[in-house]
Amino acid sequence: MARLTYRDAGVDIDAGDSLVERIRPHVRTTPRPEVLADVGGFAGLCRLPMGVRDPVLVSGTDGVGTKLKLAFMTGVHDTVGIDLVAMCANDVATVGADCLFFLDYFATGKLEVGVAERVIAGIADGCRRAGCTLLGGETAEMPGMYAQGEYDLAGFCVGVVGRDEMLDGAKVKVGDVAIGAFSSGLHSNGYSLARRALLDEAKYSLDAHVGGLGRSLGEALLEPTIVYARTLHRAMSSGQIHAMAHITGGGIAGNVPRVLPDGIGVALDPRRWPRPELFDIIQRAGNIEEAEMRRTFNLGLGMVLVVEAAGADTVLRELAANGLSAAIVGEVVPSDAVDDARVTFLGD
Numbered sequence: 001m002a003r004l005t006y007r008d009a010g011v012d013i014d015a016g017d018s019l020v021e022r023i024r025p026h027v028r029t030t031p032r033p034e035v036l037a038d039v040g041g042f043a044g045l046c047r048l049p050m051g052v053r054d055p056v057l058v059s060g061t062d063g064v065g066t067k068l069k070l071a072f073m074t075g076v077h078d079t080v081g082i083d084l085v086a087m088c089a090n091d092v093a094t095v096g097a098d099c100l101f102f103l104d105y106f107a108t109g110k111l112e113v114g115v116a117e118r119v120i121a122g123i124a125d126g127c128r129r130a131g132c133t134l135l136g137g138e139t140a141e142m143p144g145m146y147a148q149g150e151y152d153l154a155g156f157c158v159g160v161v162g163r164d165e166m167l168d169g170a171k172v173k174v175g176d177v178a179i180g181a182f183s184s185g186l187h188s189n190g191y192s193l194a195r196r197a198l199l200d201e202a203k204y205s206l207d208a209h210v211g212g213l214g215r216s217l218g219e220a221l222l223e224p225t226i227v228y229a230r231t232l233h234r235a236m237s238s239g240q241i242h243a244m245a246h247i248t249g250g251g252i253a254g255n256v257p258r259v260l261p262d263g264i265g266v267a268l269d270p271r272r273w274p275r276p277e278l279f280d281i282i283q284r285a286g287n288i289e290e291a292e293m294r295r296t297f298n299l300g301l302g303m304v305l306v307v308e309a310a311g312a313d314t315v316l317r318e319l320a321a322n323g324l325s326a327a328i329v330g331e332v333v334p335s336d337a338v339d340d341a342r343v344t345f346l347g348d
Helices: 013-027 067-074 080-093 113-130 191-201 217-221 229-238 251-259 277-286 290-296 309-321
Strands: 055-062 098-108 133-141 151-162 177-182 241-246 264-268 301-307 326-334 343-345
Touching: 013 113, 013 133, 055 080, 067 080, 067 151, 067 191, 067 217, 080 098, 080 113, 080 151, 080 229, 080 241, 098 113, 098 229, 113 133, 113 151, 113 229, 177 264, 177 309, 191 217, 191 277, 217 277, 229 241, 229 301, 229 309, 241 251, 251 264, 251 290, 251 301, 251 343, 277 290, 301 309, 301 326, 309 326
Parallel strands: 098 133, 264 343
Antiparallel strands: 055 151, 098 151, 177 301, 177 326, 241 301, 264 326
């Protein structure tokens, strides 16, 4: 009887070791002074930063969802790691936290070292954009769990904020304004509907050039999520921000109410921000009602900030100074409605 090895069962320990060595240089591009250990240990070590009064740890976890299917179909694996960091770090930033470190989980049926390195290089890129360190992670090779050439990703971000500086929506009041930070496209939500509309219903190829996108459909769909976290943390110093909502699954109407006190709503004017053409292409391809678009996609707004009206220009200047496009897109109003109905759209 032949002597079986772990490699015979589908797990290549040597490939895993090779990946660790190949990702080490990427990890080292994401330093923070609080980090106490290099990659490769059993646990990542990070001190709390000095000077934070009554520090509160803030955590978030997320994935990339079915956007990964586009990476598999196109062979482009360099940007989904940015998406992974953005989805976690942007959530953590909504309470005013400074992102400290990030951990990733990469799981696949058969480890392809080159592909995994490209994914993790993207994660390191995302960490640099967020201002956090890639403190550690896990690579799991699990034969039989995933289709050939596919993998899954999960991410975990930890930040810190002083208790007195934490945003909890309590300061939001009627007369505040809503600032929308523009998105780069779908970010990482709504891809099941987008793929159904574009690929199944309209029969578009990912290589197709549709409308005025100026690039292939696949390239537009894989545009990475904007990492807002570092810029938002810097903008907190203005003292004018009362709440922040990350526009992810559930769209604008599903996420903005999460940071509003009872009896408060937001009236938005869609004419005040650019709606990327990709959303209109998806809508036409699937004959999708506008209400369904609003509850599925960000429609051009990746973050909504509720800001003191008198300080709105200060916040806009801070965002622009850090390369973030934004505009006043609405105002805070009284509302007896509940849940999604607390967000209204002018022109409806």
